[in-house]
Amino acid sequence: MLLAVIVGVFLGALLLGAAGLWTLSRSSGPALLSRFWSAVTGRTLSIDVSQPTVVNRIQQLQRLETVVYTMDKVVSGAKENPIFPDFLAGDRLLMLVHGEVVAGIDFSSLKPGDVRVEGKRVHLRLPSSRVFSTRIDSTKTRVYSRQTGLLVPTDPNLETQVRQEAERQLLAAALADGMLRTAQQNASSTITSLLQGLGFETIEFE
Numbered sequence: 001m002l003l004a005v006i007v008g009v010f011l012g013a014l015l016l017g018a019a020g021l022w023t024l025s026r027s028s029g030p031a032l033l034s035r036f037w038s039a040v041t042g043r044t045l046s047i048d049v050s051q052p053t054v055v056n057r058i059q060q061l062q063r064l065e066t067v068v069y070t071m072d073k074v075v076s077g078a079k080e081n082p083i084f085p086d087f088l089a090g091d092r093l094l095m096l097v098h099g100e101v102v103a104g105i106d107f108s109s110l111k112p113g114d115v116r117v118e119g120k121r122v123h124l125r126l127p128s129s130r131v132f133s134t135r136i137d138s139t140k141t142r143v144y145s146r147q148t149g150l151l152v153p154t155d156p157n158l159e160t161q162v163r164q165e166a167e168r169q170l171l172a173a174a175l176a177d178g179m180l181r182t183a184q185q186n187a188s189s190t191i192t193s194l195l196q197g198l199g200f201e202t203i204e205f206e
Helices: 002-028 030-041 051-059 158-176 179-197
Strands: 063-079 091-106 115-118 121-124 130-136 142-148 202-205
Touching (some): 051 179, 063 158, 121 179, 130 158, 158 179, 179 202
Antiparallel strands (some): 063 091, 091 142, 115 121
């Protein structure tokens, strides 16, 4: 008997609800019914932009190369004798050098404490930019001229020493031109675009 009463009440409520929906659709039109149905069955969008997620997304960039500095330069090297003139005991080399310096940010050192999330605002402390590599491109580097004295053999180490000096000059020129500052600025722009894509509106760098 109790079960029959419960079933009857449930069916009555169901019929009453259906009748109410039918009356609502007749009086207010299909648009209102559609909105009601969407409100009942609709889903809300949620995106996880918590602090660990932000840190992980940035760390996935790993080593971000943001600046490549290139230079073509003529570099000279010479071995001289204190007694004999160069045409007898000297060894002089001119080399046309093409090299590049690569700098950027290494995000592997980013720690959770470097990121602070406040709603749609992010405070971020980026690692300092640094030079990743300095190299001479052998395919574009060549000996322009070589002059060796009549009384001495060609020094096989002179070309290597000139290349090493060219690398030092290349790195010094890149740093003097503010390469690390540019690398930091470019990294900030890249991270800003990444975080805006995650839904943040304000990104502040410390």
